[in-house]
Amino acid sequence: MFFRTAEESLELSDRQKEGYSTEPLLPSLPTQKTYDYVLVAHQVDDERDQKAQRQRAFIQKLEEKNITVKRIEHDDKMFFGIRAPNEMFKDYQYLLKVSDSCNWCGDVRGSVTQATRIRIVHFILLQTFINTGENLEELIKKGVFETMFCLHERKKQKQLKKKWARWSGLFTGQPVNDVKNYFGEKVALYYLWLGFYTKLLVPAAALGVVVFLYGLAFFNSNPLIMEVCQSSIIMCPRCDKRCVVWQLSDTCAYAKVSHLFDNEGTVAFAMCMAIWATLFLELWKRHRARHVSQWKVYDWCEEEEELILEIVNDPNCKPKQFRHSYLRSTLVLFLVTVMLMLIIGLAHALVVFRVVAAPLMSEGSWEFIRDHANTVAVMLGAVLHYLTMQIMTRVNRWVSLKLCDIEKTNSFAATERNFTVKMFTFQFFTLFSSLFYVAFFLGRINGHPGNYVRIAGWRLEECHPSGCLTDLFIQMAVIMLLKQTLNNIFEFIVPWLKSCLRRKTAKKLQRKCGHCYRKACRDEQGRIEPCDVCKLRHWLSNYHLAHTDAFSLFNEFLEMVVQFSFTTIFVAAFPLAPLLALINNIFEIRLDAIKMVRLERRLVPRKTNDIGVWTKVLEIIGVLAVIANGLVIGVSSDFIPRLVYRYRYGPCANGSTSTHCMQGYINDTLSTAYVRHQAVRTDFIPDQMITGGFNVTQCSYRDYRSDEDYNLTSQFWLVLAVRFAFVILFEHVVVVCKFIAAWFVPNNPIQVKNDRLHDKLDRLKEELRESKRSKTTDV
CATH class of the missing domain: 3.30.70 (Alpha-Beta Plaits)
Structure with missing residues (x-):
């Protein structure tokens, strides 16, 4: 019987392709x-x-x-x-x-x-x-x-290519145990988490599509949309220079898009997604427990593992002492604060860009851009935000590494945890600062005619009469599509180009080592010992692969956790976010697998029994999702003003049943500014107030203000009170539901607890038998 090792099998295949002899190899008992x-x-x-x-x-x-x-x-x-x-x-x-x-x-x-x-x-x-x-x-x-x-181990690498790292297996399961044996538990747990997260995105995506279809079903019959599209209301100019008044009906398409994402179903969807985030984390802990118990690393400790490796490296080593310095901690805290202020300052710069870009584009020569200046400014701001994210990602990493150097932790595990927390914090503020402005400040601090708030002489942006939620939706849609699509393209193209270079080099060495396999690749005892050219060929094939380091897996985790943040925190403004995340992740799993197995150098296998500090990060995101979605529905969307109008100011509040309860809502949310009013004269020049060939004596703007003195009306304070009451009620109800869900789903399945109990019992019995055998031997 003849035996072949992994190297032999692959070399034999290569020789067959090039036409060399394939006679049976000599038996090789030693590996x-x-x-x-x-x-x-x-x-x-x-x-x-x-x-x-x-x-x-x-x-x-x-x-x-x-x-x-x-x-x-x-x-x-x-x-x-x-x-x-x-x-x-x-x-x-x-x-x-x-x-x-x-x-x-x-x-x-x-x-x-x-x-x-x-x-x-x-x-x-x-x-x-x-x-x-x-x-x-x-x-x-x-x-x-x-x-x-x-x-890379050629035989196992080839098996992973067939089972896992191929596009044809897009909708098949993942061989997590094989991944664990080849790349270690840390990589296996990443793919286990990503696969589980992708599966649970299916019900979230389905519910988001239902909410979207609900808005689509009333697309043409909704009275709010009809009121905007059939309106003859003249709206005040959006800027000061060369801006003319405009008709509310011009924004009919904008109002239709707004209703797709700002409707009654959004509230229920946001509550469900907050509870979904909790259920996902609790079910993930159970899923993880099953696998780490099967892999026999449930009780594994990273610090003790590092001590063992220290002793293996140097039996006379001394343990690294734990240290803490209040001075260093204060310095790190101060530098983190400075960095966050810089990131928030960049978000303010994006706001200034939109404030300046909108009026400038309204003066342009292109009719389409001039008519849709505000929308184009929002989209350009989102693209600029994406470019800022790409630059700041590299800056954030450099700063995080320097801060970890200042802290001087006693182990690699502690350094990795600290780096993860800092890097994610910086990335979170980089990604979400602009979104928080759009969600909670846009259109609420811009003032009123005659007393507009300005930045360097330019008026702040205003919300659309149909609501501010569409601006948030545009920001999220552009960022998610650009970030996920472009990142995946670059992640695949760069390693692929390096792989092409590797193939050319490997073919040259194949010709050099055509016949040596049968002779020079064996020692005197007949054991397989590839010649230097064979070794070099394998080494060069790995050398020309894309570089990997300790950040390779961190980057994948960071990308997915940021996506999880987009999917949960502002999901009320973008119900299709889970669907986009699901589609991206289906391709992301195979893309990452192909990269790791075919295009990149082998990652150093790392042992672990959890995804580490990422679990805490996901829990924090779950809490932020409750707060942010409550604020988005209560503050950003028109859900509360519509509710107040329906039951307090609308036709149904007076007992009328002949008209729709929301009839007249749009007109109720608008206030009037008169041209002849002294306060208005400073902002509106008469020739700017001409449109359609007739003079305009008044215009409308979105706010609850008196037509006489611009003071806030009682309706504004009632809506504000109901907004705050809703936010408090929403958050308390959802938090209670989250606690109930966390209590109802235990972290460890009963089977895992019983298996661990049996493992401990078997280990104790084996230790007792060994003790008895050693005593018998001594006697």
Whole structure:
């Protein structure tokens, strides 16, 4: 019987394609030697060069730890293959067995997997210091080494391509256990979370479509829309210079779009989505518990894992002491505050852009832009907001890293948590500052005729007579579509181009190593030991893949959590957000899988039993969703003014049944400004108040104000009181529902609790048997 390793099978396939002999290989009982890591450096001819000396010093430090280093030259580069001794992994297994946190983990029993080897070697490489006190990360920054990467396993990589990383499997399940065995628990939990999140988006998206169709069903028969479209009301100019009055009926299409997203169904949908966010988190905790229990990492502890790796790297190591400095914390808090003020300042700059752009475009020569200046300004503001987000993402990352350096945490896990919190906070303010302005301030602080609020001489924006919610909808739609579509395109195109370069290089080496596989790839005992060209071919194929680092998976999590924020926080203004998120995620899962398996270097496998601090972030977003949606419905939408009009000022309030209860609502929300009024003369020039060939003596604007002195009417204060009452009632009811949902759905399924109980019992019995055997042996 003949045995082939993964390398043999793939090489045999390549040789068959090129027409080489495919006669049976010699039996190879021992497995071939694998390399855990590869370092790449530029060759330095002068041995006295400082980079060459540091390079040799680092390699010497590795060899002192009994790590095998294989050197292969190629062009102007030197490749170092790193293979750790098996004794290191035996020590790791023993320490894991006697630890408190993971003495029943999967790595304790059986052979050490390649993923575990890579994780341990990665830690050792980063914790190896030369005499100057520099580690590998610092040496790479200073150009001593070019890069470092772990190798893909060809057989498992090929299996993942067939099962998972292919577009034809778009609607099939994910082999999460295979992903865990290859990329580690951290990556597997990301895809487990993303798949579960995508599945639960289905009912949310269906409900959002129902709300949208509800608004569409009354598209042509709604009295509010008919009142706008058939109105002869003259509206006041939207700006000061060269702006003319306009008819309310000109915005008929705008009023129809507003009703699609601002109707009675929006309130129920917002409440359902707030409860959905809680149910999603609670059900996710149960889903996670099942898998981490199956993977035997339920009780795993990250801090203890890091201590074990420290001992494996250096048996004489000393623990890193916990430290806390009030001075450093104060400095970090101050810098975070400054950064947030800068981000909010950028949001104000976007507001100024829209304030200036609208009147300037209304003076333009293009008729379409001139007639729709405000809408075009909002859309341009959304595009500019997206560009600002792309720039600030890089700035936010740099600042977050510097703040983590100031804090000087005692472990990588703590640094990662702190970085995640800071980065998400900065990104959240970057993304949502402009949206919060549109949702809660737009049109509410702009003043009235004769006393408009101005920025640098320009009037602030005003809400449309049909409501402000459409402006928020436009902002969200543009940002979500641009962010998700363009990000996915760039995420795929860049690694794909690098993959094309890799194929060309690999084909050259294939021709060099056409016949050596049968002869030079075996040692004297007949064991598989690929020749240097075979090794180099595999190393180069990984070297030319797109670079990955500790931020690769973080970026994917951040992208999805930001999407979760858009889907829940302002869902009242955009009921189709869950549908867009669902469509994006169906492609996102396969896109990320293809990137990781085919186009990028292998991620360093990381062990974990949770998605970490992201769980807390999602819980905070769930609370913000309740507050924001309550405010959007109570403050931004016209739900409350319509409710007050129906039961207090409308025809039905007087007992009339011959007309619709909302008849006359639009006219009720408008106030009148007279041209001859002294307060108006300062704002309106007579020739500006001419339209349609006839003189205009009055115009209307959206507000509850007296026609005589512009004071706020009693109706304004009644609507304001009902708004606040609704917000308080909405938030309390939804929060109670969230608590009930969290209590009703336990975090751990009963089966998981019973399985853990049996595992602990089996472990204790095994420890007792081993103790008895050792006593018998001593006797």
